[in-house]
Amino acid sequence: MPYIEWRGGSCRVKWWAGGYLPSGKKKYESASGPAPGVPFQDETAAYNYGLDREHDVRHGKHISRSDRTTPMESYCWTWLAAQDLRPESVRRYTSILTNWIVPYWRSHGVGEITSLEYDAWKKYIQGKVGASHAIGILSVFSMLMEDAVLEGMRSSSPVVKRRRRGRYVKKAREKKHPLDVETVYRLAVNAHTVWGYTGWTYIWTMAFTGMRTGEMWGLRREFAPPNWPASDPDPERREECVSRYTSMQAIRVQHQHQYVEGVATFTGPKYESHRTLVVPPFLAEMLGALLASHDKAVVFPSMSGGYLLGACNFGATYWWPISRGASARVGRKDTARPEIPSVPAMSGKRIYLLRHGHKEWLEDDGHLETPTEARMGHEIAGVKGLYGNVTPGMELRIIETLQARWEKLLTSGVWLPPFPSRLPSQGS
Structure with a gap:
C-alpha cells in the first residue's frame, strides 16, 4: 500500500x-x-x-520513472541505431533528428512529452519548413513515440489526431498541368543542346518509362536494350526473360546510384522495386545508338564521361538550362552553345514530373491498374495486389500506346538529331 x-x-x-x-x-x-x-x-x-x-x-x-524521464537526446540515437533502414533513409532520419527533433526536445523525458506540447512543436515545424519536409519530420517523431510506447517508456503516444479547430488552411499542392509529348520534345531538344545525344535520350527515357532519377543514374548498360535480357548476370532471370521478351525490348530496373556512407554505390531501387519496363521501338533504337557511342558502365554518363551522381549539381548544370532556358555561351569549342529557349510548362518544375506525366499517359490510354502500378514500381495493397499479375499482352499494349504517341509527334515534321558516332574513350 x-x-x-x-x-x-x-x-x-x-x-x-x-x-x-x-x-x-x-x-x-x-x-x-x-x-x-x-x-x-x-x-x-x-x-x-x-x-x-x-x-x-x-x-x-x-512506467518507471527512469524510463519515463530518459532524455530524448539519448533515446533518439538509440532508436536510430536499432532501425534496419536503407542508406538513403539513414541519411534522411539522421538529418531530421540532428536539425529538428533533438535540438527542440533534447532535455525532455521521453514519457513526459504531452500532446499539447507536441501540437505546439508541430505548429513551429510547419512554420519553419515546407509542407513536404514537415510531413517527413512529423512522421519520424511519430515513429519515435510509437516505439517508446512499445518499449514501455510511455503509456500512449502524444501524437493524437484531433478534430480540426481554428481556421481552415487548405493544403498546398504542387500545381501541375497534363504532360503532352510536345513539351517532352522541347525538353529533349534543349537537353541535346546542353548534353548532346545523351541528354536527348535521357529525357525521352524518363518520360516514356517513368523511372526515378536515382534509377536513371544507376541504369547500367547490361540492363538496357539491346543488351538485356541476354546480358543479365542472373541465370534464372535471364532464361525466363529471354523467352518472354523475344518480340519486345525492355529495360531492367535493377539499381539506383546513391551514396552509402559517403561512397557512390549501386544499390537496389527505392522500396526494392526491381521491375522490367518494356519500351517502344523508337526508344529502344535511341538507347541502342547511345550505347554504341560510348563504352561507359552506365547508360547515361555525365558530360565529362563519369557518373552523374556527384559529378555536379544536376539541377543547375543540366535540368535548369533544359527547362528554364539559358543565354548563349561563347568560349572554347567544347563549352560554347547557342541560346536555349525556356519550356514554360516545365520551367521552375521538378524533372520528377516527367515520371508523374508517364503515369498520366498510362491512365489516359486506359491501361489497367495492375500493369500501371507495377510499371511505376508501386505495390497494390490487399487482395487486388495479391491476385494481380502483369501479362505479356498488357506489356504489348503499353508498347503500342507509347509508340503511337511518338509517331503522332513525328507527323508534325519535328527535327531529330542524327545518331551519334562512336566517341573516343574518356575518363570513367
Whole structure:
C-alpha cells in the first residue's frame, strides 16, 4: 500500500514500483503532485494517486520513472541505431533528428512529452519548413513515440489526431498541368543542346518509362536494350526473360546510384522495386545508338564521361538550362552553345514530373491498374495486389500506346538529331 510523508510543508506519496534494489529491498517511487509543478492538495489526493500507480504495477501498465524521464537526446540515437533502414533513409532520419527533433526536445523525458506540447512543436515545424519536409519530420517523431510506447517508456503516444479547430488552411499542392509529348520534345531538344545525344535520350527515357532519377543514374548498360535480357548476370532471370521478351525490348530496373556512407554505390531501387519496363521501338533504337557511342558502365554518363551522381549539381548544370532556358555561351569549342529557349510548362518544375506525366499517359490510354502500378514500381495493397499479375499482352499494349504517341509527334515534321558516332574513350 502507498504511504504519505510530509517534507518541508509539502505532501509526498511513495509506492512500490514493482522492482527490487540490488540489496534485495523493494524499489519505491514517489511523487509530490499529479504533474510537475502541481502539488497534491491533501493527503487523500496523494494516497489515491499512489493507489493508481500500484494498480498500474499489478496490471503491467506501470512506467518507471527512469524510463519515463530518459532524455530524448539519448533515446533518439538509440532508436536510430536499432532501425534496419536503407542508406538513403539513414541519411534522411539522421538529418531530421540532428536539425529538428533533438535540438527542440533534447532535455525532455521521453514519457513526459504531452500532446499539447507536441501540437505546439508541430505548429513551429510547419512554420519553419515546407509542407513536404514537415510531413517527413512529423512522421519520424511519430515513429519515435510509437516505439517508446512499445518499449514501455510511455503509456500512449502524444501524437493524437484531433478534430480540426481554428481556421481552415487548405493544403498546398504542387500545381501541375497534363504532360503532352510536345513539351517532352522541347525538353529533349534543349537537353541535346546542353548534353548532346545523351541528354536527348535521357529525357525521352524518363518520360516514356517513368523511372526515378536515382534509377536513371544507376541504369547500367547490361540492363538496357539491346543488351538485356541476354546480358543479365542472373541465370534464372535471364532464361525466363529471354523467352518472354523475344518480340519486345525492355529495360531492367535493377539499381539506383546513391551514396552509402559517403561512397557512390549501386544499390537496389527505392522500396526494392526491381521491375522490367518494356519500351517502344523508337526508344529502344535511341538507347541502342547511345550505347554504341560510348563504352561507359552506365547508360547515361555525365558530360565529362563519369557518373552523374556527384559529378555536379544536376539541377543547375543540366535540368535548369533544359527547362528554364539559358543565354548563349561563347568560349572554347567544347563549352560554347547557342541560346536555349525556356519550356514554360516545365520551367521552375521538378524533372520528377516527367515520371508523374508517364503515369498520366498510362491512365489516359486506359491501361489497367495492375500493369500501371507495377510499371511505376508501386505495390497494390490487399487482395487486388495479391491476385494481380502483369501479362505479356498488357506489356504489348503499353508498347503500342507509347509508340503511337511518338509517331503522332513525328507527323508534325519535328527535327531529330542524327545518331551519334562512336566517341573516343574518356575518363570513367
